[in-house]
Amino acid sequence: MAKQKFDIIQSTCLPIQIDNCNTDLIIPARYLASTTRDPKFFGDAFMHDLRYDGEGKPVADFVMNLPEFSEAPREGVHEIIIGGQNWGSGSSREHAAWAIAGYGARVVISSSFADIHRNNLLNCFVLPVIVSREFHQELFDTVAANPNAEVRVDVPNQTVTNITTGRSETFDINGYKKYCLMNALDDIDFLLENKGKIEEYESGK
């Protein structure tokens, strides 16, 4: 997945107000058999079975097909997904994070995430932002009232702001991961740099 450094993102949002939206819904199992890493393949499968009917036609009343939300993400547009609570439960498939990244979103905001999916998002350079239930609901309400409403996610200061209402919250991210996101660094590179410590651990066993 393409790695883009994180700083401040201000964008309109795609609201997917489905609680317990599991990773089977985010990307159905039949897309898992692929050995590709093509972001478009996974991005096109994002929320597939809610987006399209059995014949592959767009489901008109699903949020991603509504005219005001159907535009693919680009800078300032739909870079932020607001997901229902317990976002990404179930299967550990990183394909779900690839689907979100492949679709073009850079941030997912929810009041809670499943543990494995949250890690997968971070490893795919999509930032999961956990907000309070009140803030979460207000975001849905704001975007429902005005699809062009913007949200600002400030990674250096760890704040998320609903521009329309002015309400702002801080969000948690550990210092290590924040540094990785802001500098587009992978965990694997860090681990490879620490081979000595691993061998030291092994010899002490």
Next chain:
Amino acid sequence: MKTLFDKIWDAHVVQKVEDGPTQLYIDRLYCHEVTTPQAFDTLRDKNIRVFRPEQVVAMPDHNTPSDQQERIDDPVGRKQVETLAANCAEFGIRHFAMGTKDNGIIHVVGPEKALSLPGMTIVCGDSHTSTHGAVGAIAMGIGTSEVAQVLASQTILQSKPKTMRINIEGTLPEGTTAKDVALYIMAQLTTSGATGYAVEYAGSTVRNMSMEGRLTLSNLSIEMGSRAGLIAPDETTFAYLKGREYAPKGEAWDKAVEEWKQLYSDADAVFDKEVTYHAEDIAPRITYGTNPGAGIAIDECIPTLDEVPEADHAQFLAMLDYMQFEPGQKLEGTPVDYCFLGACTNGRIEDFRAFASVVKGKKKADNVVAWLVPGSWLVRQQIIDEGIDKILEEAGFELRLPSCSSCLAMNPDKVPAGKLSISTSNRNFVGRQGPGARTILASPLVVAASAITGVVTDPRKM
């Protein structure tokens, strides 16, 4: 004053990253064909080898057909299985190929070959890796990026979860199994009730469970949101593991058991959360919705709208709309189209014994398609050795070949759109068993009883 989880975690810390996660040493990495191809690509991109190939074990299970294993007809699935074999050959990893006696579902094969042992840290790109926690290990599902990390370094970066102990006390009523215990806990805790926690199961009910039952219980931890479900090892664990293919032998065994006996939560250990349930409150259970927590005792009715909090009405009604059920409906007696026995949840020998105990001397209902799929070739052989296959055959059932099968729609065992399946698998999600398929989760006893009558049936009434 350490918990079981703390003892194993602390023994595997390579370093604590400043203002960051812990670098944790991993004893065992399991790989299947679905979540690893891109991880091996990462290694090739970076031109690195697998750091400790002898600690990695791979086998295909998701795409494997259960009717024959000469070939995979779907070219995409076939390529994925072939890619795993090629990657294992390239990187020197032990590979249990499809159709060989070593193969099966990873979460069945690992414990039964004693590749998963007490005190270990175990990971796999599969959320049901929690299963292996039943032997007294920290076992967690991870993503593909993390699989690449472990391949490259035999370590992983993880923030330490909080700990939760779930006590279950007392004797399980007749017809009630470990599966029902797990479905009951999920309904109490909800599917996110254990998110952020590593769970330890304790109490007399768990102590009295067989190893197969414990594996079922730990398997379903992720359906409560917990990545890990540990059970302290005891004589049941040791008796199960002793003599198995990769278990320590001779003096090494005795030494290992002495070490494993230290793996328990100290009496004064403090958990971040602790809950207690009573076995006598648990009955054979079924689910009615599209998450595993949406369940009832088999003789209960689906909740009425009045019984559901108003904020949840929309989701509740959407679930029932998909399932084609009504609020307040009784599901007992509802015709079923498909019955599935198997998966990493209930694909072990005890599950087949339980199923056979119900169907013995009876006949499968004509309206039902039944898939009976052992979790491994070892389980399949044991079924044959015990003569269970004959009982199943006489009752009109066919024993299939080891596979994840109908647990998820990645092989030919798909439930057609609109059809109702009663299944021993772990997820009743929308489309999980096939696009449009409707799934009721239940124990092997409930599935067996329903396969005989052709309708959702309480095994206590057989």
